[in-house]
Amino acid sequence: MRTLVIETATEACSIALFEDDALLGSDHRVFGRGHAEHLVPMISDLPGKGRAERICVSLGPGSFTGSRIGIAAARSLGIAWRSEVFGFPTLALVAANARTEGKRQAVAVAMNGGHGEWFVQSFDESGLPRAAHCSRTSDDAVAVMADELVAGTKASALIEARGYGTALEAHPDARLFDLLPPSLLTENLAPLYGRAPDAKVPA
Amino acid sequence: MGIVLGIESSCDETAAALVTTDRTILAQHIASQDEAHAPYGGVVPEIAARAHAERLAPMIEAVLADAGMSLDECDAIAATAGPGLIGGVMVGLVSAKALAMASGKPLMALNHLEGHALSPRLADASVEFPYLLLLVSGGHCQILSVEGVGKYRRLATTIDDALGEAFDKTAKILGLGFPGGPAVERLAREGDAAAVPLPRPLKGSAEPHFSFAGLKSAVLRAKESGEHRDADIAASFQQAAIDCILDRLAKAIGSAPPADTLVVAGGVASNAAIRGALETFATNRGMRFTAPPPALCTDNAAMIAWAGCERLALGHSDPLDIAARPRWPLDPDAESVRGAGVKA
Numbered sequence A: 001m002r003t004l005v006i007e008t009a010t011e012a013c014s015i016a017l018f019e020d021d022a023l024l025g026s027d028h029r030v031f032g033r034g035h036a037e038h039l040v041p042m043i044s045d046l047p048g049k050g051r052a053e054r055i056c057v058s059l060g061p062g063s064f065t066g067s068r069i070g071i072a073a074a075r076s077l078g079i080a081w082r083s084e085v086f087g088f089p090t091l092a093l094v095a096a097n098a099r100t101e102g103k104r105q106a107v108a109v110a111m112n113g114g115h116g117e118w119f120v121q122s123f124d125e126s127g128l129p130r131a132a133h134c135s136r137t138s139d140d141a142v143a144v145m146a147d148e149l150v151a152g153t154k155a156s157a158l159i160e161a162r163g164y165g166t167a168l169e170a171h172p173d174a175r176l177f178d179l180l181p182p183s184l185l186t187e188n189l190a191p192l193y194g195r196a197p198d199a200k201v202p203a
Numbered sequence B: 001m002g003i004v005l006g007i008e009s010s011c012d013e014t015a016a017a018l019v020t021t022d023r024t025i026l027a028q029h030i031a032s033q034d035e036a037h038a039p040y041g042g043v044v045p046e047i048a049a050r051a052h053a054e055r056l057a058p059m060i061e062a063v064l065a066d067a068g069m070s071l072d073e074c075d076a077i078a079a080t081a082g083p084g085l086i087g088g089v090m091v092g093l094v095s096a097k098a099l100a101m102a103s104g105k106p107l108m109a110l111n112h113l114e115g116h117a118l119s120p121r122l123a124d125a126s127v128e129f130p131y132l133l134l135l136v137s138g139g140h141c142q143i144l145s146v147e148g149v150g151k152y153r154r155l156a157t158t159i160d161d162a163l164g165e166a167f168d169k170t171a172k173i174l175g176l177g178f179p180g181g182p183a184v185e186r187l188a189r190e191g192d193a194a195a196v197p198l199p200r201p202l203k204g205s206a207e208p209h210f211s212f213a214g215l216k217s218a219v220l221r222a223k224e225s226g227e228h229r230d231a232d233i234a235a236s237f238q239q240a241a242i243d244c245i246l247d248r249l250a251k252a253i254g255s256a257p258p259a260d261t262l263v264v265a266g267g268v269a270s271n272a273a274i275r276g277a278l279e280t281f282a283t284n285r286g287m288r289f290t291a292p293p294p295a296l297c298t299d300n301a302a303m304i305a306w307a308g309c310e311r312l313a314l315g316h317s318d319p320l321d322i323a324a325r326p327r328w329p330l331d332p333d334a335e336s337v338r339g340a341g342v343k344a
Helices: A035-044 A064-081 A090-102 A138-144 A155-162 A174-179 B034-040 B045-067 B086-103 B112-123 B163-173 B181-188 B213-225 B230-255 B272-284 B302-313
Strands: A002-007 A012-019 A022-030 A054-058 A084-088 A107-114 A117-123 A134-137 A149-152 A166-169 B003-008 B013-020 B025-032 B076-082 B107-111 B131-136 B141-148 B151-157 B261-265 B288-290
Touching: A002 A035, A002 A064, A002 A174, A012 A035, A012 A174, A022 A035, A022 A174, A035 A064, A035 B086, A054 A064, A064 A084, A064 B045, A064 B086, A084 A090, A090 A107, A090 A117, A090 A149, A090 A174, A107 A134, A107 A155, A117 A138, A134 A138, A138 A155, A149 A155, A155 A166, B003 B045, B003 B086, B003 B112, B003 B302, B013 B045, B013 B302, B025 B045, B025 B302, B034 B045, B045 B086, B076 B086, B076 B112, B076 B302, B086 B107, B107 B112, B107 B302, B112 B131, B112 B141, B112 B261, B112 B302, B131 B230, B141 B230, B151 B230, B163 B181, B163 B213, B163 B230, B181 B230, B181 B272, B213 B230, B230 B272, B261 B272, B272 B288
Parallel strands: A002 A054, A054 A084, A107 A149, A149 A166, B003 B076, B076 B107, B131 B261, B261 B288
Antiparallel strands: A002 A012, A012 A022, A107 A117, A117 A134, B003 B013, B013 B025, B131 B141, B141 B151
């Protein structure tokens, strides 16, 4: 089965096209802003314009806007191609960095979360979450996340502050999709925002 | 005949529609977010963006189902690309890009204001260019000479609040909730429009621009004085707004290219008192007056699909890497007006 993977929840804009486990094409760029301009042309440059029977999209947490862009594109492609569309948690794709080249390691993921906070979550050796993701201050994250191995855009910062362990500095990468546990795919395409909107109801 | 799918997500209405080049609305859906924003007294951009992301895709499927069509039967995909709240605009525009790329159809990345400006031609086939347009909504208050598709000359704009904004703020002052336009209009029917002395900002000034901030402040003072009934304040405010509009229009007509039709569009154009006053104004000047039905005045996707139809007929399309524009004046050559800011 052909699968298109879309990941736009962070500074990275990452896509991959698989035929079963074989990678047919991919693109992975890190540019902060610009997902809304670049994503669809990037997909269009894939073999067969990226057309697939199944579309899997990163739901966040990450950038609110970025998550929405990926999901909006995935759902629209699903309408046009009559494809199945599934979502997966972004931090689980970052955790896949702990299982490349046949390795099986538990890992904590620490990503830039906005407002100075980090999105953190701990994963076991098979890539399944050991707890729900949450947004923490950097001090709290350093105090709580005890895994030896830490992956994500705040991995080095966490390891440096904590004083031990190994950092895998990484953005989520659609090319690692085949390392994601299939049980993490969901038909619920609601973004995982990780934080409520900043607006407060006036007193 | 061509068919265009239109998508609108620039403020607090999520909408999708299918419109033909011969002016038939095959299907349209619109979902208001009023309830989500009401506790905040105005539109919260992040809450709006979240609602658009949740609702738009099922809505696109629903309009296709209503029309009994597949996407392959559309001739173009049109979406609002600005101006507006950027988070919501991006949801609509990226959805349209993906639909266009996947179906091999042209993309139309449209100015939301162009949708309003051309909507009279969807409602009435006899409206021909050029026409004089009063565009009044929650975010905009302009007088434009509409000379053709993509050819708009701005004659006037507001230097502070948009007219719809003034209605919403008046509603807030009077405790009528959000959105306030229809509530102020209803209350005004029970009031005396001459009871409360309120200013007519910029009335008689040489340039045809608008200002409503002072009127809003006067409404606040009138309310705080405790001397007036709310219905009288609402009626007097609405009359002051009408007097300003008519004075500014008369001034703008003097500087506009000749046009025999006056059109009003935008959300405030659904106000019956304003429509009535404009009709009398036009008749007295020997002009024809037309206004789209209220459902096409407030934000909707049929007007975006129609603007797409107009551009399809001219062979226009946009590239898939086009950027959303939070600010996007219809007339890029219009001189900046002191204080006008984003509403220019």
